[in-house]
Amino acid sequence: MVVESIPQAAGFIYGLFAFAALAGLWYSGRFTRRRAVPFLAASAFFGFLVFAPVFPYQLQNLVLRNTAAPGSPLPVALGGLLAFIVLTLVFGRIVCGQVCPVGAVQELMHLVPTKKRGNPESRVPVAVRAGVFVVFLAAGLGLSVNLLALVGLSDFFHLAVASVSFFVFLWIVLLSAVVYRPFCRYVCPYGALLAPAASKALYRLRRTDACIGCGKCERACPTGTADPAARLGECYLCGRCTEACPVAGALTYTRAGREE
Template sequence: MVVESIPKAAGFVYGIIAFAALVWLWRSGRFTRRRAVPFLAASTLFGFLVFAPVFPYQFQALVLRDAAALGSPLPMALAGLLAFIVLALVFGRIVCGQVCPAGAVQELMYLVPAPKHGRAESRVPVAVRAGVFVVFLAAGLGLSVNLLALMGLPAFFNLTVASASFFVFLSIVLLSAVVYRPFCRYVCPYGALLAPAASKSLYRLRRTEACIGCRKCERACPTGAADPAAGLGECYLCGRCTEACPADGALVYTRAGRKE
């Protein structure tokens, strides 16, 4: 379905605009899960229309030094990907949350009413993703193997239904109806770089003195990141914790030491 007449740069421009808008919503206290849905839908649409900003695949193309797949010179692509890692260090994983089409389509799928599984503590998927990241680098740098293509990420967004790999990623998307973001949490190589940055982010969701210790935020969180002891950068800023919190002002998106 990718429309060749639309430059991939359009996807990156959308990504920058969407990122800025989402930061504003979080900083102003106006972010809600309902308001996130249009971003998720638009991001998914851009994935199908221009296959951008699909950050994990752009990172894959950079590792393979494939400027044609990137749609831009390698230095420009490297600068863009590094910039979003720096932005994660400041604002958290907003890119993963609602901007990247690979994450957005899984987030939308998780909205399907079905029994949910795998809300376990987040260290296991982090460890698995770290191992996959090593394999990803070895395959890309050493063997020039495109693992994400084998998993069907481009085939899915290109609607290449004649390809077996299309059904591999389609299966991952369908799985995300019951398991929260399996690709993002267990596979995504770009997420493996964003998570350490986000774990030290300047702005993040923090508990205030208004917290009553009910732990409803922890039960609502699908990654275990609402537990203050987690600290693994697995918060996708989905808004489930703030929606579940019964105490006004107990959970706010702010920087350390700031009085809200």
């Protein structure tokens, strides 16, 4: 369904506006999972319409020094990817949470009411993703192999149903109904760069003195990040913890030192 005549820049302009709107919702304390749904739907729609802003694919083309596929000169693509890493250092992983079409389709699939699987406390996904990142770099830089083409990212959004890799990514999307964001957490090379940035983010979800220690946020969190001891940068700002928290103001999106 991707319409080649529409420049991919349209998807990145949408991404910037969506990012700003979502950051505003978090900053003002008005973010809810219900309010996130239109952004998830719009981001998925842009993925199928213009195949942008599909951040891991842009990174893949950067590694391959592919000047044709990104729809923009490589310095512009590099600048865009670096800009969103800087934004993540300030606001957390809003890109992964609701802006990137790849994350959006998985988040939407996880809304399907099925029994959920996976150990949220596990560090295995982060370790696997780090290993995939090393292979991704070696394959791209050393052998000019497009690893994400094998995973089917492009074929899926282009609805290239005749290809085998389309079904690889379709399986990942279907899996995300029961496992939270399998691509983001186990595979995504751009996520591997954003996670360390998010772990140091200026603004992030923090408990305040109002917290009664009931643990409901931790039980609701699909990545184990609601535990204050977790420092893995795996918060996708999904809003499950704030929705589950029974105490107003106990869990807020704020800067360090402003938790009172």
